[in-house]
Amino acid sequence: MILDNGAEVIIGLEVHVELATRTKLFCACPSAFGAPPNTAVCPVCLGLPGALPQLNREVVRLAARAGLALGCTVRTRSRFDRKNYFYPDLPKGYQITQYEHPICEWGALDVPLADERVRHVQIRRIHIEEEAGKLMHEGDSLWQARGSLVDLNRAGLPLIEIVTEPDLRSPDEARLFLRELVSTLSYLDVSDLRMEEGSIRCDANLSLKPPGFTGVLEELARVEVKNVNSIRNVVAALESEVRRQRAVLDAGGRVVRETRGFDEVTGSTLPQRSKEAANDYRYFPEPDLPWLSVDPAVIEEERERLPQLPGARRRQLRERGLAPKDAAVIAAEPAAARYFAGLTDQGADTRLAVTWMLGDLARLLNETRRGYDESPVGPAALAELLALIAGGTLSGRMAKEVLDKMFETGQSAAIVVAEAGLTQISDQDILAEAVGRVLAAHAAAVADYRAGKAQALGFLVGQVMKATRGQASPDVVNRLLRERLAADAAV
Ligand code: ADP
Numbered sequence: 001m002i003l004d005n006g007a008e009v010i011i012g013l014e015v016h017v018e019l020a021t022r023t024k025l026f027c028a029c030p031s032a033f034g035a036p037p038n039t040a041v042c043p044v045c046l047g048l049p050g051a052l053p054q055l056n057r058e059v060v061r062l063a064a065r066a067g068l069a070l071g072c073t074v075r076t077r078s079r080f081d082r083k084n085y086f087y088p089d090l091p092k093g094y095q096i097t098q099y100e101h102p103i104c105e106w107g108a109l110d111v112p113l114a115d116e117r118v119r120h121v122q123i124r125r126i127h128i129e130e131e132a133g134k135l136m137h138e139g140d141s142l143w144q145a146r147g148s149l150v151d152l153n154r155a156g157l158p159l160i161e162i163v164t165e166p167d168l169r170s171p172d173e174a175r176l177f178l179r180e181l182v183s184t185l186s187y188l189d190v191s192d193l194r195m196e197e198g199s200i201r202c203d204a205n206l207s208l209k210p211p212g213f214t215g216v217l218e219e220l221a222r223v224e225v226k227n228v229n230s231i232r233n234v235v236a237a238l239e240s241e242v243r244r245q246r247a248v249l250d251a252g253g254r255v256v257r258e259t260r261g262f263d264e265v266t267g268s269t270l271p272q273r274s275k276e277a278a279n280d281y282r283y284f285p286e287p288d289l290p291w292l293s294v295d296p297a298v299i300e301e302e303r304e305r306l307p308q309l310p311g312a313r314r315r316q317l318r319e320r321g322l323a324p325k326d327a328a329v330i331a332a333e334p335a336a337a338r339y340f341a342g343l344t345d346q347g348a349d350t351r352l353a354v355t356w357m358l359g360d361l362a363r364l365l366n367e368t369r370r371g372y373d374e375s376p377v378g379p380a381a382l383a384e385l386l387a388l389i390a391g392g393t394l395s396g397r398m399a400k401e402v403l404d405k406m407f408e409t410g411q412s413a414a415i416v417v418a419e420a421g422l423t424q425i426s427d428q429d430i431l432a433e434a435v436g437r438v439l440a441a442h443a444a445a446v447a448d449y450r451a452g453k454a455q456a457l458g459f460l461v462g463q464v465m466k467a468t469r470g471q472a473s474p475d476v477v478n479r480l481l482r483e484r485l486a487a488d489a490a491v
């Protein structure tokens with residue numbers, strides 16, 4: 001995105017993903033969301049003196065898996081460091097993280113943009129760290145807080161932080177990157193990925209590169225918007241930063257490097273503090289933990305177990321003839337991909353499968369706020385309905401009614417069709433008679449058709465459909481009408 005003053009938008013993201021383990025990162029406290037405040041705590045995560053951390057093995061596996069899926073190198077030796085700072089949600093006065101030696105380095109995610117373009121976004125590093133507690137602020141918003149409460153259930157939960165290079169070029173690219181990242185992670189079973197519960201949060205960095213700038217991007221004055229909790233808010237925060245930094249530059253000012261927060265109420269960012277430097281944190285190696293050694297066999301095992309990821313799935317679906325947009329929707333989440341695979345495994349016609357899965361079934365699921373894996377009409381049941389359409393037993397219109405009923409009652413297509421007496425009439429003799437009656441009753445439309453008004457044919461088809469209560473096969477009716485009109489005209 002190049003602004004009309006020639007400046008280019010530069011964005012890099014730091015994405016925090018809470019890992020779905022049963023217990024916390026360095027203690028055995030349960031990681032259940034929603035427990036009463038300060039009940040899932042122990043001396044380790046409360047930071048009581050003398051308590052020692054013990055690493056949760058599962059976290060290492062999940063971090064390695066995420067790294068491999070993003071094309072990173074997983075290091076067999078990495079280390080934990082202390083990041084020292086004071087905040088009421090951090091009882092120890094430091095966070096255990098990985099600073100100098102992260103577990104994963106140098107990967108990339110290819111993000112599909114509009115018009116078949118792709119943005120290659122490099123992943124600089126992925127490190128493991130612990131979550132802080134949660135502050136609840138009384139008052140209208142964080143900015144007008146009258147008082148705060150601390151819940152330490154979240155303190156010590158495992159996170160990975162995925163840090164990109166400054167490779168994104170617009171707020172919309174940031175949105176597409178986050179969507180692709182969430183989609184990729186959703187295949188890995190590493191996180192609940194529930195934004196509304198805070199299991200993904202993002203620090204969004206943005207700078208404006210002046211025209212002709214040839215230096216290193218890291219040297220530009222960037223602003224880091226901290227802790228944004230939804231994709232929509234990341235976009236809003238970045239858009240408001242583009243406007244704000246632009247205005248500062250237009251007024252002849254300089255953008256200062258600082259940390260800002262996003263205020264959902266006003267949709268704009270507010271200064272929090274001038275940018276801290278690494279040495280403000282007095283990082284040092286965590287003395288209570290040894291170097292982390294990861295068995296190469298574990299890394300290989302995880303690599304072999306990696307499922308097919310969204311990019312590869314999209315390619316495969318497109319090779320089977322799907323439109324890019326349809327392939328993208330089906331590959332975006334495991335439940336949709338599984339549903340589609342279920343349909344085709346049952347022998348469903350590919351084109352019908354796409355049309356019905358992404359059309360009427362998606363509509364019914366949306367209306368009832370369900371996912372594909374919660375559909376009352378499973379892939380086998382839908383495939384049965386599609387076979388009735390393909391075989392000419394049901395018209396599209398009738399099939400729609402049948403699907404509604406199947407969705408409502410959980411009954412099979414065969415039962416719904418039998419109970420409603422809904423089968424399509426393709427019998428030529430029965431339809432020829434109905435066609436004859438309609439032609440006799442609508443002489444004016446027949447005359448219009450002969451006079452060259454093609455739309456009169458549509459009217460006549462509609463009348464035959466009406467006369468057969470929608471059960472006639474539209475294809476057969478169309479053909480019979482044309483034949484009769486042509487034959488009569490020749491007389
Ligand atoms: P910090 O400690 O300042 O947060 P990190 O190394 O953790 O530094 O993260 C830096 C982030 O800032 C990365 O996501 C990187 O892509 C991004 N970044 C670096 N330079 C720029 C820039 N000029 N504009 C926007 N983002 C940038």
Ligand code: MG
Nearest residue numbers: 014163203224
């Ligand atoms: Mg940062």
Ligand code: ZN
Nearest residue numbers: 027029042045
């Ligand atoms: Zn604990």
